[in-house]
Every structure is written in C-alpha cells, then in structure tokens.
Amino acid sequence: MEYIIIIISAIFVNNIVLSQFLGICPFLGVSGKFSTAVGMSGAVIFVMTLATIVTWMIQQYILIPFEIEYMRTIFFILIIASLVQIVELVLKKVSPSLYQALGIFLPLITTNCAILGVAILVVQKDYDLLESIVFAISNAAGFSLALIIFSGLREHLDLVNVPKGMKGVPIALIVAGILSLAFMGFIGMV
Amino acid sequence: MNQWNNFSKGFFRENAVFVLLLGLCPTLAVTTSAINGLGMGLATTFVLVMSNMIVSLAKGSIPAKVRIPSFIVIIATFVTIVDLVMAAYVQDLHKQLGLFIPLIVVNCLVLGRAEAFASKNSFLSSLIDGLGMGLGFAMALTILGGVREILGSGKIFNISISYFPEGIDGMLVFVLPPGAFIALGFLIAILNRILKKTT
Numbered sequence: 001m002e003y004i005i006i007i008i009s010a011i012f013v014n015n016i017v018l019s020q021f022l023g024i025c026p027f028l029g030v031s032g033k034f035s036t037a038v039g040m041s042g043a044v045i046f047v048m049t050l051a052t053i054v055t056w057m058i059q060q061y062i063l064i065p066f067e068i069e070y071m072r073t074i075f076f077i078l079i080i081a082s083l084v085q086i087v088e089l090v091l092k093k094v095s096p097s098l099y100q101a102l103g104i105f106l107p108l109i110t111t112n113c114a115i116l117g118v119a120i121l122v123v124q125k126d127y128d129l130l131e132s133i134v135f136a137i138s139n140a141a142g143f144s145l146a147l148i149i150f151s152g153l154r155e156h157l158d159l160v161n162v163p164k165g166m167k168g169v170p171i172a173l174i175v176a177g178i179l180s181l182a183f184m185g186f187i188g189m190v
Numbered sequence: 191m192n193q194w195n196n197f198s199k200g201f202f203r204e205n206a207v208f209v210l211l212l213g214l215c216p217t218l219a220v221t222t223s224a225i226n227g228l229g230m231g232l233a234t235t236f237v238l239v240m241s242n243m244i245v246s247l248a249k250g251s252i253p254a255k256v257r258i259p260s261f262i263v264i265i266a267t268f269v270t271i272v273d274l275v276m277a278a279y280v281q282d283l284h285k286q287l288g289l290f291i292p293l294i295v296v297n298c299l300v301l302g303r304a305e306a307f308a309s310k311n312s313f314l315s316s317l318i319d320g321l322g323m324g325l326g327f328a329m330a331l332t333i334l335g336g337v338r339e340i341l342g343s344g345k346i347f348n349i350s351i352s353y354f355p356e357g358i359d360g361m362l363v364f365v366l367p368p369g370a371f372i373a374l375g376f377l378i379a380i381l382n383r384i385l386k387k388t389t
Contacts, residue, residue, distance in 0.1 A: 018367060019367045020219070021215050021216075021218045021219035021367070021370070022215060022219075022293075023215070024214040024215045024218060025214060025215065025298060028211070028214065070270060070274060071270070072292070073266050073269055073270050073273065073292045073295055074263060074266040074267065074270060077262055077266050077295050077296065078259065078262065078263065078266075081258075081259060081262060082259075110296075112296070113215050113293045113296040113297075116292070116293060116295070116296050117289060117293055120289060120292055120293075121289065124289070163379075164383075165379045165380070165382045165383040166375075166379045169211060169375075169378060170375045170376070170378045170379035170382065171375065171379075172375075173371045173372070173374050173375030173378065174371065174372050174375035174376070176371045176375075177368045177369070177370070177371030177372035177375065178368070178372075180367050180368040180371055181363070181368040184366065184367070184368065
C-alpha cells in the first residue's frame with residue numbers, strides 16, 4: 001500500500017516537472033518532437049534509477065558513518081556526472097542499439113536537475129533502499145508522462161496561428177501552465 | 191566602456207531568464223513571492239561571481255579534458271557555503287527555498303558562464319560578467335515573483351496593496367505551480383514585443 005501511495009503521488013499528484021519544477025530544461029528543450037521526447041524519457045528512467053541507488057548507498061555507507069553530510073552536494077553531483085560517463089561507455093560496448101537510441105541524451109542528463117533533485121529528496125524523506133528505487137522509477141515515469149504529453153501538444157502548436165510575440169517559448173510555457181493546471185486535478189487522490 | 195557593456199548585457203540583451211532561457215527550474219519554482227525570488231537570485235549571484243573568479247584564475251592550470259568536472263567541484267563548493275550560511279542566518283528563507291539551494295549546482299547558468307566566459311577571459315572581466323549576469327537573473331526572479339505575488343495575493347514584498355474588491359483575496363492560481371508557467375510565458379512574450387526580437 002505504501003508503495004502504491006509513493007507511485008501515485010510521484011507520477012500524478014506531485015509530478016516532478018509540472019508541480020515540483022525539476023527538469024524544466026529538458027522539458028522545454030527536447031519536447032519539440034515526439035520521437036526525441038521518447039528517447040529522452042528512456043534515458044532519464046535509466047539514469048535516475050541507477051543514480052538514486054548509488055547516491056543512496058553513498059549517503060548510508062560513506063556520508064553518515066563519517067559524519068560528512070555537509071559534503072552531500074559535492075559528492076552527489078560528482079557521482080552523477082561520472083555515472084553518466086560510465087553508463088555511456090558501458091552502453092556503447094554492451095548494447096550499441098540502445099546506445100544509438102539514448103546516446104545523444106546522456107550527456108545532457110548531467111545537468112538535468114531532476115536527477116540530483118530526486119537523489120536529495122530521497123535523503124530528505126528518509127526512504128529505505130526499496131522505497132528509494134520505487135520513488136525514483138515513479139518520478140522518472142512522471143517526467144516521461146509530462147514530457148511525452150507536452151511533445152504531442154507542441155507538435156500541434158507548430159501549426160497553430162499565434163500572435164507574433166507569443167511564438168515559440170512563450171506559448172509553450174502557457175500551454176505547460178494549462179497542462180499543470182490539469183494535473184492539479186489529481187490533488188486529493190492520495 | 192567595454193566593461194560597462196560586459197556588466198549591463200546580463201540585464202536585458204542577454205538576460206539569463208527572459209532571453210537565454212537558462213536556469214528555469216529555480217525561476218519557476220521559488221518565485222511565489224518577490225522576496226523569495228530576490229533571495230534565490232542573490233544566492234545564485236554569489237555562487238556565480240565566486241565561481242567565475244576562481245575559474246578565471248585557474249584556467250591555465252586545468253587540463254581541457256577534465257575542465258567540466260573541475261568547474262562542477264568549484265561551483266559545488268560555493269553552493270555548499272551558501273547552503274550552510276543561509277541555514278545559519280536566514281532560516282525562514284532557507285526553508286522556503288529548500289531543495290533549490292543545493293540545486294544551484296546544476297543551474298545551467300552558472301556552469302554555462304564558467305565554460306563560455308570565465309574559462310576564456312581575464313579575472314576582472316569574469317568578475318564583472320558574473321555580477322552582471324547574476325544581478326540580471328536576480329532582477330528577473332524578483333520581477334516574476336513580484337508579478338505572481340501581486341496577482342496571486344495582492345501583496346508586494348509582503349506589504350498589502352489591496353486593489354481587489356472586498357471579499358476577494360487574489361487569484362490563487364498565480365501562487366500555485368500553473369501560475370508560474372503562465373506568468374513567465376506572458377512576461378517573455380511582452381519582453382519579446384518590447385525588444386522587437388520578433389520576426
């Protein structure tokens with residue numbers, strides 16, 4: 001039951017993009033086309049889960065025993081950056097087809113604040129390992145859901161006649177606002 | 191004159207939020223009021239100025255291949271300093287900004303300036319560039335926070351300027367997450383219009 005609450009709350013109620021504002025850069029940056037949005041979503045699900053597991057272990061077995069919790073930001077960001085590099089190398093070797101699909105999105109992920117954000121949120125919420133994994137996967141799913149819906153909307157926006165000054169990013173932001181308003185309807189589900 | 195240009199470009203011509211669209215996560219998340227926006231903007235300015243200074247001093251001794259991780263460590267150090275100082279002296283603001291203080295480290299604006307400007311320019315130019323970009327970012331956050339606060343709760347810097355008819359407290363949606371997207375969208379559209387960047 002606990003896990004179901006974590007899943008529903010992360011995907012719908014506290015959607016990571018539309019209500020927590022994490023990962024706005026890729027949300028606006030790669031949502032132009034449906035296919036790139038799907039690729040980015042895959043990469044985020046993969047890296048976010050992996051990064052959360054590793055940072056959770058670092059927090060439990062290094063930062064807390066040595067009482068250096070104030071080093072958390074430096075530790076986490078370095079680990080995420082190197083993890084992304086390693087994932088890129090391993091994927092290239094092990095599964096070239098997957099690398100082909102996710103490759104170009106991997107370097108972008110280091111500066112995706114959703115990854116670091118979820119790693120820190122897990123620590124703040126004091127989750128155990130299994131809860132952390134569930135939390136990371138469902139947040140990544142929430143990110144994918146928002147990104148894929150939004151990319152579908154933006155493909156239609158290109159064809160719409162909007163006022164000159166509104167073209168491009170401004171209208172995209174307003175549409176994102178309306179999408180966020182729609183997601184607010186889920187409040188009260190949990 | 192050149193340095194003045196260097197300083198002033200961060201406010202309008204190359205404003206981080208309105209023109210370059212960098213650092214949008216904190217921009218949207220913390221601007222529920224003008225004071226929060228200002229606090230976040232100043233915290234980012236400090237990190238930006240310090241990291242620009244250190245990066246420009248160290249540019250000769252960092253090998254090109256490991257420059258990005260090195261920049262990240264430099265930035266993360268100052269973010270940790272800001273985090274600890276704010277937790278000690280401005281607890282309320284620190285609680286309000288919460289997660290977004292450690293997340294300054296992944297603000298593309300800070301890393302972007304280190305990579306694009308400070309690693310190529312002199313100490314003084316980097317300092318001025320950091321100050322200009324940072325204060326421009328703070329200005330954008332304060333404006334967005336102010337707009338949302340006025341529309342959402344009829345206050346500015348927590349001072350009531352009640353212009354709503356009796357019985358109405360404000361348009362709550364502007365304090366909630368959707369309002370952030372909508373307000374920023376309109377602000378960028380208005381600025382596009384003023385700066386005649388539209389084609």
